[in-house]
Amino acid sequence: MHDLFKERLTDWRNQGLWRERKLICSPQEPHLLVNQDKLLSFSSNDYLGLANHQDIIEAMRNSLSEYGAGSGSSAMVSGHNILFHILEEKFANLMNLEKALHFSTGYMANIGVINAITISDTAIFSDELNHASLIDGIRLAKPQQLYIYKHNDLEDLENALRGSTQRNKWIVTDGVFSMDGDVAFMTEMLSLAEQYNAYIYVDDAHGFGVLGKTGKGVLEQFNLSSSRILYMATLGKAMGVFGALVGGDKILIDWILQKARTYIFTTGSPPALAAGSIAALTLLETDFSYVVKLKQLIEYVAQQLGQFKQYKPSNSAIHPIIVGSNDEVMNCMETLLKEQIWVPAIRPPTVAPGSARLRISLSSQHEFSDIDRLVDVLINIL
Numbered sequence: 001m002h003d004l005f006k007e008r009l010t011d012w013r014n015q016g017l018w019r020e021r022k023l024i025c026s027p028q029e030p031h032l033l034v035n036q037d038k039l040l041s042f043s044s045n046d047y048l049g050l051a052n053h054q055d056i057i058e059a060m061r062n063s064l065s066e067y068g069a070g071s072g073s074s075a076m077v078s079g080h081n082i083l084f085h086i087l088e089e090k091f092a093n094l095m096n097l098e099k100a101l102h103f104s105t106g107y108m109a110n111i112g113v114i115n116a117i118t119i120s121d122t123a124i125f126s127d128e129l130n131h132a133s134l135i136d137g138i139r140l141a142k143p144q145q146l147y148i149y150k151h152n153d154l155e156d157l158e159n160a161l162r163g164s165t166q167r168n169k170w171i172v173t174d175g176v177f178s179m180d181g182d183v184a185f186m187t188e189m190l191s192l193a194e195q196y197n198a199y200i201y202v203d204d205a206h207g208f209g210v211l212g213k214t215g216k217g218v219l220e221q222f223n224l225s226s227s228r229i230l231y232m233a234t235l236g237k238a239m240g241v242f243g244a245l246v247g248g249d250k251i252l253i254d255w256i257l258q259k260a261r262t263y264i265f266t267t268g269s270p271p272a273l274a275a276g277s278i279a280a281l282t283l284l285e286t287d288f289s290y291v292v293k294l295k296q297l298i299e300y301v302a303q304q305l306g307q308f309k310q311y312k313p314s315n316s317a318i319h320p321i322i323v324g325s326n327d328e329v330m331n332c333m334e335t336l337l338k339e340q341i342w343v344p345a346i347r348p349p350t351v352a353p354g355s356a357r358l359r360i361s362l363s364s365q366h367e368f369s370d371i372d373r374l375v376d377v378l379i380n381i382l
């Protein structure tokens with residue numbers, strides 16, 4: 001029996017798909033201790049550089065003495081800790097949404113929400129580059145109609161919407177696409193939703209904390225407010241902590257609370273996560289310096305990487321360099337590592353075969369000189 005898996009593993013390795021975890025011996029920051037090596041990292045989604053912020057650490061520490069470590073059971077059984085209640089209200093107020101619900105992770109949010117909103121007579125229209133957690137949610141939900149539209153292709157989407165006879169229509173999209181860094185055309189998408197009586201579920205895992213003047217994500221970027229939009233933000237990326245929040249129309253959130261199995265049938269997250277997340281949202285609300293610095297770095301890196309033909313321009317914190325083959329991208333990563341720079345190589349199945357890439361992600365804690373150092377090495381590689 002195990003020989004079967006051994007063969008599969010060998011095959012996997014031969015395809016250049018073997019994945020390894022580096023051993024991190026320091027907090028998540030641009031300068032990381034990896035085993036004994038000090039690396040300059042462009043690997044993290046900690047876009048605002050909050051993962052090691054003292055306010056957050058202190059809030060988590062204090063909550064531990066007040067509320068303890070664990071939450072006991074599902075919130076439906078052993079109760080909804082007041083810190084999560086405060087967090088949900090704070091997020092809803094911040095984002096000008098009627099109501100919000102906290103999930104343990106973004107992955108669980110996507111699985112739970114998509115399955116909850118897929119009632120009878122449902123059609124889902126999903127961007128072909130959506131994140132794996134959205135895809136998995138849709139696969140599990142088995143909507144009556146599923147249409148996967150070409151990436152960010154509004155015409156393709158409109159044709160599908162026009163032809164749909166289902167009553168409950170949902171457009172499902174990443175806000176910022178996680179491996180390409182480009183942004184969904186939310187304004188046009190909302191117009192289509194209005195025209196065809198559809199709703200939008202937007203996963204803004206990589207937009208929240210980054211896009212918009214004050215980092216409130218795609219809704220702020222495009223100045224959108226609509227009961228047709230169900231909004232998901234994760235807390236483990238720009239917010240530096242862990243978990244996710246889904247917000248929108250009260251009726252929808254009430255329904256999701258009743259029906260999302262990944263909310264109901266799982267132990268509530270530790271209260272310390274709520275405390276840390278509240279502190280992170282407070283930072284986002286009160287100190288714009290992180291967002292401003294990140295935006296300056298984004299502009300700078302886009303300018304610098306513009307010299308490489310393999311660079312796919314981006315206005316988000318994610319900057320891909322499309323290398324092509326799995327072996328080539330691994331060689332690029334290894335060469336960078338020899339120079340103490342870590343840029344992750346992204347391969348299938350995360351991206352399409354033949355489009356393996358270096359995925360450069362920025363943190364507001366990077367310095368402009370860090371980008372110069374990266375670009376100097378890339379000049380020799382690309």
Ligand SMILES: Cc1ncc(COP(=O)(O)O)c(C=O)c1O
Binds near residue numbers: 105178236244
């Ligand atoms: C677009 C997108 N959605 C959802 C997730 C899942 O979020 P989480 O890491 O909180 O499970 C991720 C990242 O891993 C993501 O990139």
